Amino acid sequence: MAALEIIGIHKKFGGVVALAGVDITIETARITGVIGPNGSGKTTLFNVVAGAFPPTAGRVVWQGEDITGKRSYDIARRGVVRTYQQSMSYPALSVRDNVRIGCEHGRAPNLRTAARWQSADEILDFVGLGGLGDVTAGALSFGNLRRLGLAVALGAEPLLLLLDEPAAGLSDSEGAALTELILSFPQLGLGVCVIDHDMALMGAICEHLVVLNFGTKIAEGTPQDVLNDATVLDVYLGTGT
Amino acid sequence: MTEPARSRTPTGGWIERPSREQIVLGVLVLAGIVAFPLLNPGYRLLSLAVTTGFTAIALYGLALQFGQAGILSVGHAGIVGVGAYAAAIIATQFGAGFWLALPVSIAASAFAAALVGMPSLRVGGQHYIIITFCFSALLVIALTNGGTLTGSATGLDVGLIAPVFGINFALIKNAYALVSGFLVVCIVVTYVIVNSPYGRTLRAIRENEPLARAVGINSNRHKIGVFFLSGAFAGLAGILQTYYLRHISPPLYGAFPSLYLALMIMLGGARYLYGPLIGAIIVTFLPEVGHLDPIDARIAYGVALLAVILLLPGGVSGGVAELYRALVARWQRAPAAPASVSPPPSAG
Numbered sequence A: 001m002a003a004l005e006i007i008g009i010h011k012k013f014g015g016v017v018a019l020a021g022v023d024i025t026i027e028t029a030r031i032t033g034v035i036g037p038n039g040s041g042k043t044t045l046f047n048v049v050a051g052a053f054p055p056t057a058g059r060v061v062w063q064g065e066d067i068t069g070k071r072s073y074d075i076a077r078r079g080v081v082r083t084y085q086q087s088m089s090y091p092a093l094s095v096r097d098n099v100r101i102g103c104e105h106g107r108a109p110n111l112r113t114a115a116r117w118q119s120a121d122e123i124l125d126f127v128g129l130g131g132l133g134d135v136t137a138g139a140l141s142f143g144n145l146r147r148l149g150l151a152v153a154l155g156a157e158p159l160l161l162l163l164d165e166p167a168a169g170l171s172d173s174e175g176a177a178l179t180e181l182i183l184s185f186p187q188l189g190l191g192v193c194v195i196d197h198d199m200a201l202m203g204a205i206c207e208h209l210v211v212l213n214f215g216t217k218i219a220e221g222t223p224q225d226v227l228n229d230a231t232v233l234d235v236y237l238g239t240g241t
Numbered sequence B: 001m002t003e004p005a006r007s008r009t010p011t012g013g014w015i016e017r018p019s020r021e022q023i024v025l026g027v028l029v030l031a032g033i034v035a036f037p038l039l040n041p042g043y044r045l046l047s048l049a050v051t052t053g054f055t056a057i058a059l060y061g062l063a064l065q066f067g068q069a070g071i072l073s074v075g076h077a078g079i080v081g082v083g084a085y086a087a088a089i090i091a092t093q094f095g096a097g098f099w100l101a102l103p104v105s106i107a108a109s110a111f112a113a114a115l116v117g118m119p120s121l122r123v124g125g126q127h128y129i130i131i132t133f134c135f136s137a138l139l140v141i142a143l144t145n146g147g148t149l150t151g152s153a154t155g156l157d158v159g160l161i162a163p164v165f166g167i168n169f170a171l172i173k174n175a176y177a178l179v180s181g182f183l184v185v186c187i188v189v190t191y192v193i194v195n196s197p198y199g200r201t202l203r204a205i206r207e208n209e210p211l212a213r214a215v216g217i218n219s220n221r222h223k224i225g226v227f228f229l230s231g232a233f234a235g236l237a238g239i240l241q242t243y244y245l246r247h248i249s250p251p252l253y254g255a256f257p258s259l260y261l262a263l264m265i266m267l268g269g270a271r272y273l274y275g276p277l278i279g280a281i282i283v284t285f286l287p288e289v290g291h292l293d294p295i296d297a298r299i300a301y302g303v304a305l306l307a308v309i310l311l312l313p314g315g316v317s318g319g320v321a322e323l324y325r326a327l328v329a330r331w332q333r334a335p336a337a338p339a340s341v342s343p344p345p346s347a348g
Helices: A042-050 A072-077 A095-104 A120-127 A142-155 A172-183 A199-205 A223-227 A230-237 B020-039 B042-068 B076-094 B098-121 B125-144 B172-194 B197-207 B209-214 B219-245 B255-268 B275-289 B294-311 B315-333
Strands: A002-013 A016-027 A031-035 A057-062 A080-082 A160-164 A191-196 A208-213 A216-221
Touching: A002 A042, A002 A191, A016 A031, A016 A042, A016 A191, A016 A208, A016 A216, A031 A042, A031 A199, A042 A072, A042 A080, A042 A160, A042 A191, A072 A080, A072 B209, A095 A120, A095 A142, A095 B197, A120 A142, A142 A160, A142 A172, A172 A199, A191 A199, A199 A223, A208 A223, A208 A230, A216 A223, A216 A230, B020 B042, B020 B172, B042 B076, B042 B172, B042 B197, B042 B219, B042 B255, B042 B275, B076 B098, B076 B125, B076 B219, B076 B255, B098 B125, B098 B219, B125 B255, B172 B197, B172 B219, B197 B209, B197 B219, B209 B219, B255 B275, B255 B294, B255 B315, B275 B294, B275 B315, B294 B315
Parallel strands: A031 A191, A031 A208, A080 A160, A160 A191
Antiparallel strands: A002 A016, A002 A057, A208 A216
8 A cells, every 4th residue: 555655756956956846755664765875855755745844846645635845744644754863862851751742742643543552661662772761861772772763753643654764874693683674563563764875784674665866766675676776776876888 | 431532641640740859849839938927037028039930930830831841031021010010000991900900911911922932933042032121122112101001200190909708918927928828829730730631731832842842742832821821820929019019111021021020930940840939039148138229239130140040050959959969879789789680770
């Protein structure tokens, strides 16, 4: 089932074209990756989808409803929640309160059925921060901060998670542990869309890859297909001739 | 049987249970407020205490918007002035007394604060500070040129508060009881707000507004909401001040009084429950205790503010809380010294 449809999205900042007509369909219960070099328009795409700013042209459709240009909090309440690459937490608050804020908002006002999580601590256990609830978020290590970012987003009971470079700045072992965590999200019935420029990471976690370059989609398919695509190799490695 | 639609309470009740320390501190503060007039402090000190009371009420509003939501105003005295003048104007125009004017003053200040706050949604923090500063400056000009409605530069007079159950509020000890009664209500209301999910929502906006919006918080609505609440406290302070002084004039609500309120909140500490009260006590009583004339007092305030910013970023209340935590940690560590690993901090 197509959950999120990105249809012909254009975004210009003054004279700079960040996105030049991108079409992507994201299905729930699997992990979709959007990959591309720095400046290819990945984060702009997230910002448009999550409502940080409206696109210059094009539409975003979520579960059959046009959500183009809606405010970010409105989109979050409908179940599309993003994480940030840099500012992942509320630094002066306790880890538990960070997650509780997610739990008390997000889809909660519209949630008719029982919530997936019974408490903030249950989410902290799930992401591997059990026992750290009373710690101030600003005192966490960077790796734990990345996990907290996921916990805050999970608290909002998303149906589709948009992860902005979830493993950036992590050591190999931390990155591997986080990858494992993200791989378990589809089993919760959660759609995931990841953006990153790390080919190895994306090849490992995504079932479906979309490659952006200069604001346009240059390839799409399974990781094997995409990573062997001549155009993609050209963008990443240069022509070599 | 169907489950209630929202049975989720991530950790127990809607409002945090107060800790033992909080209860003890609350009882001590209440005892102090009740005991003060029984110590025969004399008229001068009692009248300073009344001033402290309504100033602290205004500060509790400022603490919500600055301490919780992270939005500083340097025009809070102007918002107090809206409530004060609302009470005085309906007294002189329609003969309405204190009790009738009370809800009017609170509503007038609340709406004024929400209105002044609206432009801040489009611009960043510093711009809001300038807007609030301009508001209090403009208010003084408007009041000074308001003809007979505002009494111009002379200001307005109001009568006495109508006695309730035979209590005559013209007596200083009864005025003290009235103001401190309202103060206690304000402290309780602040406690409830700060420890409810709504308080957490405000702190989320303070700490990381983009993240708050990304999890579904309509930050603009909550900002206007907290301006409104802050204004309601200011309106209550305004009418209490009006009926205590019995005469108000524009300079009471200008830029300098506004800056003093901002100074007091930083001095006392905006994020702690008794920070506003401590700030009001220090600034009101400092000239009296230190035998300072008004010029010296201003210098002392400036030095105190610099000292607090440099040494106690959380204000005096934050410094005391930190000291207390350090002492408790030391006291707990001492008997448990043989344990190689300290136990994780338990809840409560």
